[in-house]
Amino acid sequence: MxxxxxxxxxxxxxxxxxxxxxxxxxxxxxxxKGFDAPPLDDAGFRKAFANPIGTPTIREMARGKKEVCILFDDMSRATPSADIVPYVLEELAAAGIKDDQIRFIAAIGAHGSMTAIDFTKKLGRDVMSRFRVYNHNPYENCTSVGPSSQGIPMQFNAEMMMCDLKIGIGSIVPHPFSGFGGGSKIILPGVASITTIDLNHTRLAPDPTVGIGKYEGNILKADMNEAARMAGLDVKIDCIFNLNRKVTHLFVGDVLEEHVEGVKVAREYWAxxxxxxxxxxxxxxxxxxxxxxxxxxxxxxxxxxxxxxxxxxxxxxxxxxxxxxxxxxxxxxxxxxxxxxxxxxxxxxxxxxxxxxxxxxxxxxxxxxxxxxxxxxxxxxxxxxxxxxxxxxxxxxxxxxxxxxxxxxxxx
Missing domain, CATH: 3.90.226.30 (LarA, C-terminal domain)
Structure with a gap:
């Protein structure tokens, strides 16, 4: 056999x-093609955080901020967030940010809510013992920021919108709508209202520019990118992982710029x-x-x-x-x-x-x-x-x- x-x-x-x-x-x-890529070591993580793409470092951006929100994806994504979060918290602590200024929000989009068991698996016990961790609710408490250029009404998690530093954590894998996941998807659908999610998907998904592996010129993805700008996402952290769910590549910085660089790798890695x-x-x-x-x-x-x-x-x-x-x-x-x-x-x-x-x-x-x-x-x-x-x-x-x-x- x-x-x-x-x-x-x-x-x-x-x-x-x-x-x-x-x-x-x-x-x-x-x-x-990337099946045998080795995992990043501590030096690799620190290099990514010390050299962000298109933004200052998180510690520089965090100085003087009052309220910080960290978005993370749910159990339908294999992102090993617990391996990334300690570096984010280290950056925030270096800027003088206290624990009670930080909250985590699960960017679940229209998925079901996460439990404390899920949160612990995703973020680790330390986070669960120190910080407020919330589910996004796509049906309630969403703040409207106006329509996108495609005419999609943009409505986002109100708790996030009240924060003056917004950070997202995700991963980059092929996706049937956005071409590749990660990047601005942490905002739309991640913390968008059900109306915003529905109209983005139903109006734009039928377009021929939309599909798995289709990235440049993808009209649906462009609307997601606009959503991230309208929501004011300051920093995005995207990883690529192996099938042991260990980070092999890490991209930190501007939500659009870091994603472009990440997709260059992911396009070959997952091929x-x-x-x-x-x-x-x-x-x-x-x-x-x-x-x-x-x-x-x-x-x-x-x-x-x-x-x-x-x-x-x-x-x-x-x-x-x-x-x-x-x-x-x-x-x-x-x-x-x-x-x-x-x-x-x-x-x-x-x-x-x-x-x-x-x-x-x-x-x-x-x-x-x-x-x-x-x-x-x-x-x-x-x-x-x-x-x-x-x-x-x-x-x-x-x-x-x-x-x-x-x-x-x-x-x-």
Whole structure:
């Protein structure tokens, strides 16, 4: 048997799942180009903070400030914020900022709220014992700052808007709307109202400039950038991480300028060579296991055009994230963007969702329930595949289909 290891259980131990395949099968592991990048050491972190892109250092910007807000992303992002926060706090302390001047706000956008367990995993016990940590509420307490040039009404978290120093922490990975995540997404959708999120997404997402890996000229991303300026975000910290969720690259500075530099690296780092005509595609959902629908546009183009087996590995105890904008909230009810699925994904004859932790309702994000084949472990999954393909199959394994992308597909 041929054994392939893929990462699993982000935030729940970060272990590996071993997948066995018959030796007679043609198995390609689609690793991204930066898969073996080493993690940054302390000197690397300090170099990034000492040499910000397009701004003074945080300690310089913080001098004389009265109220500080630190935004961070939620559990649907693999950003190891707890590894970054101590450097931010060190910068603020050097400027004379006291603990009671600082608050943290989870930039959850339209996702469900985080718990103290989540906050502790994301920020560390020290932060939870010293600082106020809040969830953003997209339905309440949002301050209007006027429309963007696209006519989108801009409304942002009121607590953040009352602060005179605003800092964001995130990561840069490919994204189906903004081209690449990170940067200004910490503001929109991160701490925007549901109205702002909805109109930005529904009005601008259909534009042909929008899509995974599409960055320059992306009209939706440009609106997010304008939102960050209107909100007055002072500093953004964006990392690139490996599949052990360790920081490999770090960019600190102006929200637009640091992101441009970060995307230059991320575009190559997350790029993966295309494999076509597969009988089976095994799409592992790791970094964003609670948003398994993100695997679909990455994985389905690899299947043969006549159709094949798509297997999504979804190993997460928390299930699929609550998404007030796009998830279901009843058999035929859902958020503003909810549309019941009526068919299997493109090129897919059979969709298998391997869920060791059952989450039946979460499947409606990818296909109608009755069209989903649920399994609980790899042994069961492989047995079913062998019943169809016997001793011969062309297989692609994507170690993390929630953050990798295929530039050849973007160009097409």
């Amino acid at each position: 041929t054994t392939v290891s893929v990462p699993q259980l982000a935030w729940y131990g970060d272990t590996e799942l071993e997948l066995e395949f018959p030796d007679s099968w043609d198995v390609t592991v689609c690793k991204h 993966t060579d295309m494999v076509k005509g597969c009988d089976i595609v095994v799409a592992n959902a790791f970094s964003k296991a609670n948003e398994m629908l993100l695997t679909l546009p990455v994985a389905t183009p690899l299947l043969k055009s006549t159709g094949g087996d798509l297997v999504i590995l979804c190993v997460t105890p928390e299930g699929q994230i609550n998404h007030y904008w796009s998830r279901s909230f009843g058999k035929n009810l859902g958020g503003r963007a909810f549309k019941p699925k009526t068919s299997l994904p493109e090129n897919t004859k059979r969709l298998t969702v391997m869920q060791p932790y059952p989450d039946f309702v979460g499947a409606d994000w990818v296909a109608p329930y009755e069209m989903v084949n649920f399994t609980r472990d790899w042994g069961e999954t492989l047995k079913q595949l062998k019943e169809i393909y016997g001793d011969k199959a062309r297989v692609a394994v994507i170690p993390d289909a929630t953050v990798q992308y295929f530039p050849a597909q973007v160009a097409a």
